[in-house]
Amino acid sequence: MSKRVRVGLVYGGKSGEHEVSLSTAMAVIQAFDHTKYEVKPFYITKEGSWRSGPVLEGPVANKELLKLEAEPARGVAKVSSLQGTESPGALQPIFQAGTGDDNALDVIFPLLHGTFGEDGTIQGLLEMANVPYVGAGVLASAVGMDKVMMKKMFAQEGLPQCVFRHFTRAQWEKDQPFFLMEIEISIGYPCFVKPANLGSSVGISKARNREELIEALALAFQFDRKAIVEEYIEAREVEVAVLxxxxxxxxxxxxIVSSNEFYDYKAKYIDGKSAMIIPAEIPADIAEQLREMAVRAFQAIDGSGLARVDFFLRKSDQAIMINEINTMPGFTPFSMYPLLWKETGKPYRELLNDLIQLALERHEGKQHLKYSFDT
Structure with missing residues (x-):
């Protein structure tokens, strides 16, 4: 039997999407072919502590066990194989990844959503350690998380977008009347208010008047120092997966046909009533335009590995407007990204295999670069 590939799964994290990350990790662990891969868990608590557990030889009973508590949480059966070891020792196998050491990992699979995971921070750590990892690099991750920078990159690429305005908390506090006037003149009501750096629709509000706009910005600034305000478009929400x-x-x-007024956190993860129509019932020429624009968006941010690109298809005239790119989309078997590939002919387990191979290929390519210059 050939040697199994050693994969380090990193999940949890200091993020509003901590629980989403646990669901993703649970799904990936269930799907891996454990005869082909050795899967070692690395859990980051909400406070930022790292915990590592022993190699998993099969599926896990429930996602609470993935928290690798030193003592199991109340009501959770004690499973000795999932008790964690606190950092800094927990990080050692990651820094040994790709070294050929018998105890080292072959590749890291970051299953972190949101800040401190999907924004280039952990990617920077892994780059410094020179280890193979799944997904986008530092630049693409950072741009893909920051909606303001993302939209500026899309504008440079010539991708059509809705009207938007952005500013920091300090700018807002200094000159609220100016920004209120600018938003009301250039965008109007209703409009959407979002934290610039966050995902899973956390902190997003629909504002129908000035009072709601002020409340929405107060909420957005709880999650980020920068906010973005976008025009409302009567549109269908369509998505394309890139690999x-x-x-x-x-x-x-x-x-996506949302169960709520818009596709917020509740509609995505709680009420279970939103519908995913795959493939979307749209004309073939529009579908091809969307697919071509998804590749342009992916390449505009220098993407790698995977991404989901979200668009608006305006109902009045079928105009396409790009909404955003997500470099670490939801990854349970019931999430849009894997379902899109399933309908395309690539099942979940095959998708995992491809992502591991893409990570190893990308890392191998970087090993031929020079990082010093002798005069």
Missing amino acids: GNDSPIVSVVGE
């Missing part, structure tokens, strides 16, 4: 490095491929187009 690859320098020559990415794209999935069929899917559509």
Whole structure:
């Protein structure tokens, strides 16, 4: 039997999407072929502590066990194989990854959503350690998380977008009347208010008047120092999955029909009533435009590994407007990204295999670069 690939799964994290990350980790662990991969868990608590556990030889009973508590949480059965070891020792296998050491990992799979995981921070740590890892690099991760910088990159690429305005908390506090006037003249009501750096629709509000706009900005600034305000568009929400490095491929187009007024956190993860239509019922030429624009968006931020690109399809004239790119989309078997690939002909387990291989290929390519210059 050939040697199994040693994969370090990193999940949890200091983020409003901590629980989403646990669900993703649970799904990935269940799906891995454990005869092909050795899966070692690394849990980051909400406070930022790292905990590592022993290699998992199969699926885990429930996601609470993934928290690697030194003592199991109340009501959770004691499972000795999932008791954690606190940092800094927990990080040692990660820094040994790719070294060929018998106890080292072959590749890291960051399953972190939101801040301190999807924003380039952990990617920077892994780059410094020179280890293979799944997904986007530092630049793409950072740009993909910051909606303001993302939109500026899309504008440079010539991708059509809705009207938006952005400012920091300090700017807002200094000159509220100016920004209120600018928003009301250039965007109007209703409008959407979002933290610039966050995902899973956390901190997003729909404002219908000035009072709601002020309340929405107060909420957004609880999650980030920078906020973005976007025009409301009567549109269908459609999405495309991207997979690859320098020559990415794209999935069929899917559509989200939200159970709420807009696709917020509750509609995504709690009430279970939102519908995913895959493939989306749209004309073939529009679907092809969406797929082509998804590749352009992926390459505009220098993406690698995976991404989901979200669009608005305006109902009045079928105009396409890019909304955002997500470099670590939800990854349970019931999330849009894997479902898009399933409909395209790539099942969940095959998708995991591809992502591991893309990570190893990307890392191997970087090993031929020079990082010093002798005069």
